Amino acid sequence: MAKAHRLDCENQAADCRFIIQSENETEAIALAKRHMAEVHGQQLTDDELREQHLQIL
Ligand SMILES: [Zn+2]
Numbered sequence: 845m846a847k848a849h850r851l852d853c854e855n856q857a858a859d860c861r862f863i864i865q866s867e868n869e870t871e872a873i874a875l876a877k878r879h880m881a882e883v884h885g886q887q888l889t890d891d892e893l894r895e896q897h898l899q900i901l
Pocket of ligand 1: 879883884
């Protein structure tokens with residue numbers, strides 16, 4: 845079974861229910877980066893997102 849990369853933004857901001865889930869890590873990171881920038885005004889690097897925000901299911 846393919847691994848899924850998941851970011852559950854509820855972990856970061858209690859009022860945000862945004863969830864990303866993708867089998868493609870590159871895509872998951874790109875979507876997460878855009879969400880963090882547009883919604884939360886946070887400019888995160890790929891490594892920060894991968895290490896601090898993404899879960900592998
Ligand atoms: Zn969010």
